[in-house]
Amino acid sequence: MDPVTDPLTGPVADPAPDAVPNTPASLDVRGLAFAYPDGHQALFGVDFSVARGERVALLGPNGAGKTTLVLHLNGILTGGTGTVTVAGLPVDKRNMAEIRRRVGIVFQDPDDQLFMPTVREDVAFGPAAAGVKGAELEACVERALTLVGMAEFGNRPPHHLSFGQRRRVAVATVLAMEPEILVLDEPSSNLDPASRRELADILRSLDVTVLMVTHDLPYALELCPRALILSDGVIAADGPTAALLSDDELMRAHRLELPFGFDPRSVPASG
Ligand SMILES: Nc1ncnc2c1ncn2[C@@H]1O[C@H](COP(=O)(O)OP(=O)(O)O)[C@@H](O)[C@H]1O
């Protein structure tokens, strides 16, 4: 699926059938390299792009740099080299408020994200800080809670909910900002099978670009048509999830293991 390329002017036709002309990628990462202050280099030149509406899994062994990469997407970490661009807007100090609105990160532990006395207040927090008020704010909270199936729980204290419900509320806090891209760090971890299934149904129903960091390879296959493998701080593979997971050598080389007996070829492709 290489673009038709004119040697003088570059790509002249976009091969993606559903691509909206002139819509910038939801996320574009170019040459991103980063070393922590202690000198440990975690990223060595990461390049990839996620088109609007895509759902992409970010796979890779422990220590590969996945969380480091995620923390660059909304400018929590900066100071490396290379660029990150969200819907055409560079992630830099001048744009930080707008970038934080556009990039919704759902952290691994929902308790890092929920800190208000009620679910409703947690979901209202971001939009209220961005100036949304009154009936508009109510509608925004209602909409976000409905998207994650938690509309009945607005008045409950988050700490009275199950872990799976708290994770759904954490997703709602981010959706309330109407982000350009939803980034999830290990969304299925610590969920029981029913909660895992419910979250998958929610993620599939959303009309939003998704980048999902996960160790749960069946979950990646089920939800994300495309996957990236980050390994030793570089993108080692980028392609259809089913193709990557079916490549035994590639999987072994990056310490990715399918659950015993799971055959990626037996699962219908996600879409
Ligand atoms: N605050 C930090 N200071 C120094 N090194 C770090 C820090 N955080 C992570 N690292 C190192 O950077 C590398 C990438 O870590 P991380 O992005 O957390 O990987 P992953 O999320 O893929 O497991 C690892 O070698 C890790 O030990």
Ligand SMILES: [Mg+2]
């Ligand atoms: Mg991590």
